[in-house]
Amino acid sequence: xxxxxxxxxxxxxxxxxxxxxxxxxxxxxxxxxxxxxxxxxxxxxxxxxxxxxxxxxxxxxxxxxxxxxxxxxxxxxxxxxxxxxxxxxxxxxxxxxxxxxxxxxxxxxxxxxxxxxxxxxxxxxxxxxxxxxxxxxxxxxxxxxxxxxxxxxxxxxxxxxxxxxxxxxxxxxxxxxxxxxxxxxxxxxxxxxxxxxxxxxx
Numbered sequence: 001x002x003x004x005x006x007x008x009x010x011x012x013x014x015x016x017x018x019x020x021x022x023x024x025x026x027x028x029x030x031x032x033x034x035x036x037x038x039x040x041x042x043x044x045x046x047x048x049x050x051x052x053x054x055x056x057x058x059x060x061x062x063x064x065x066x067x068x069x070x071x072x073x074x075x076x077x078x079x080x081x082x083x084x085x086x087x088x089x090x091x092x093x094x095x096x097x098x099x100x101x102x103x104x105x106x107x108x109x110x111x112x113x114x115x116x117x118x119x120x121x122x123x124x125x126x127x128x129x130x131x132x133x134x135x136x137x138x139x140x141x142x143x144x145x146x147x148x149x150x151x152x153x154x155x156x157x158x159x160x161x162x163x164x165x166x167x168x169x170x171x172x173x174x175x176x177x178x179x180x181x182x183x184x185x186x187x188x189x190x191x192x193x194x195x196x197x198x199x200x201x202x
Contacts, residue, residue, distance in 0.1 A: 009030070009031025009032065010028070010031055010032075010033060011031075012028070012078070012080075015028045015033060015080065016097065016098075018033070019071075019097075020097070024036070025069075025082055027079070027080060027081050027082060028078075028079060028080040029077070029078075029079045030077065030078045030079060031078070036082060037110075037112050037113075039110060040110070040139065042139045042140065042186050042187075042188075043084075043108050043110055043139050045184075045185055045186050046108050046137060046139050046182060046183060046186060047067060047068070047084050047085060047106075047108050048067075049181065049182050049183070049184055049185075049186075050085060050106060050108075050137065050177070050182050051065060051067040051085050053175070053177050053181070053182075054085065054087055054104070054106075054168070054171070054175065057171055057173075057175045058087060058171055058172075061089075061171075061172055062089060063087060063088065063089040063103070063171065063172070064087065064088060064089075064092070065085065065086070065087045066083075066085070066086045066087070066088075066099070067084065067085050068082065068084060069082065070082075070083075070086060070097070070098065070099060071097060071098035071099070072086055072098060072099055072100070072102055072105065072125075072128070073098045073099070073100045074124045074125070074127055074128060075100060076127050077124050077127060079124055080098060081121060081124070083102075083105045083106065083107060084106055084107050084108045085104075085105070085106035086099065086102045086104065086105050086106070087102060087103055087104040087170070087171060088101055088102045088103060088130075089101075089103060100128075100130075101128070101129075101130035102128060102130060102131055103130055103131065103132045103133070103170040103171065104131075104132065104133050104134075104135070104168060104170045104171060105125055105131060105133075105134050105135070106134075106135040106136075106137060107121060107134075107135070107136055107137070108137045108138075108139050109136060109137065109138050109139055110139065117136060118136060122134065122136075122147065126147070126149075126155065131149065131170075132148065132149050132169065132170035133146060133147065133148050133149070133168060133169065133170040134146075134147040135147075135166070135168075137182065139186075140188060140189055141188060142161060142162030142179055142180070142182075142183050142188065143159065143160070143161060144159070144160040144164075144166055144179060144182070145157060145158070145159050145160075146158045146159075146160070146166070148169070160179050161179065162179050162180055162183070163179070163180075164178075164179050165177060165178050165179065166178075166179055166182065
């Protein structure tokens with residue numbers, strides 16, 4: 001007689017302890033962990049360009065910006081993710097390895113994470129009560145999507161192209177960034193048309 005295989009679920013404490021010792025970053029979703037892959041040069045440069053502008057904007061305001069290595073804790077989903085960029089106005093905690101109240105999250109799309117960033121993470125991040133803007137940035141074309149919270153039950157989606165400005169409203173005084181500045185020093189491949197993503201929410 002066969003018996004169903006039971007997958008061991010890590011507790012949050014076990015995950016955080018494992019992550020502290022690990023040379024590989026893992027995201028945690030309801031007890032399961034998933035190793036993260038490396039990123040391309042384009043991904044790295046786009047992240048660096050945008051992070052430097054956000055960091056300079058929030059400097060001295062009591063808010064802070066993080067890139068790559070700070071986790072966000074989505075408590076209602078029992079999950080931890082590593083956003084590419086995150087900004088929060090939570091009190092500073094020197095030994096903190098995660099944040100729970102971000103106002104802004106940015107993910108730069110990679111081929112291996114594209115669907116996760118646009119679907120799983122989109123749904124999870126929208127459950128963060130503090131979050132005001134979720135920005136999804138393409139790395140192979142000048143295209144940016146902003147998911148902006150208008151009320152507890154209403155989000156709007158704005159799509160930007162290379163000649164537009166990205167206007168972030170979640171960081172106190174509005175930050176206006178030319179989309180072209182985000183892609184500075186990035187050599188983009190020839191443009192290939194892709195079908196538009198559809199978003200469905202209950």
